[in-house]
Amino acid sequence: MKKACGTKKQGGPTRTLTAWWNEEIKEVIQTKKKLFKEWVKSKNEEDYIQYRLARRDAKRKTRLSKEASWKKYGEDLSAMCQTSTRDFYKSVKAMRVRDNPFDPTSVVNDPKGQPLYEDDLITGRWEEYFYDLLNPAGILDIGEGFDPSQLTTKSPIS
Known part of the structure; x- marks a missing residue:
């Protein structure tokens, strides 16, 4: 039977699905959940205020952790693009295959x-880019040497 069907490997390395999840976030979320349960039991205003503060802190730390994670990912991609283009494209492809929506970093x-x-x-780079885009150098000014009487009325199709 083993010779005909082969064997199946079970288990394997565990992989974290989110790069931003760490022990600090885990502790903050657990504290928030604990305070929520206390508030639900007591319906006390002080417990509600403590829960709201914990919820605000959890949201802030989660947001900061996610931003730092995306920033690190962008830096890694930039470095990978210059050192190993094959790994760069593999990483981009792996990111695009996910079911989760893509959330790029704001790297310019x-x-x-x-x-x-x-x-x-x-912001300064965008200003510079649009200034160069909208004010090109080296193109003749239309106002110089333009004589509308030299325009022909012939159709361009003829």
């Missing part, structure tokens, strides 16, 4: 191709 490259992560530098 400077004119030299280096990624920018600070908000003020990103």
Whole structure:
């Protein structure tokens, strides 16, 4: 039977599904849940205030952890793109296969191709980009040498 059907490997390495989940987040969520249960039992205003503060803290820490996780992922992708393009594309493909929606980081490259992560530098780069885009250098000014009397009324199809 074993020779005909083969064997199946069970178990294997465990993999964390979220890079932002860590012990600090776990403790904050557990504290929030505990305070919620206490408030449900007591219906006391003080317990509700403690629960709301814990909930606010849990949301803030979770958001910061997620942002840091995406930022690290973006930095890793930038480094991988320069060192190993094959691994870069594998990582991008693995990210796109997921059922979860894609949440990219807000990384913008400077004119030299280096990624920018600070908000003020990103804003400055967008300003520079659109200024260059909307004010091109080297194109003749239409106002110079334009004579509308030289326009022909012939159809371009003829």
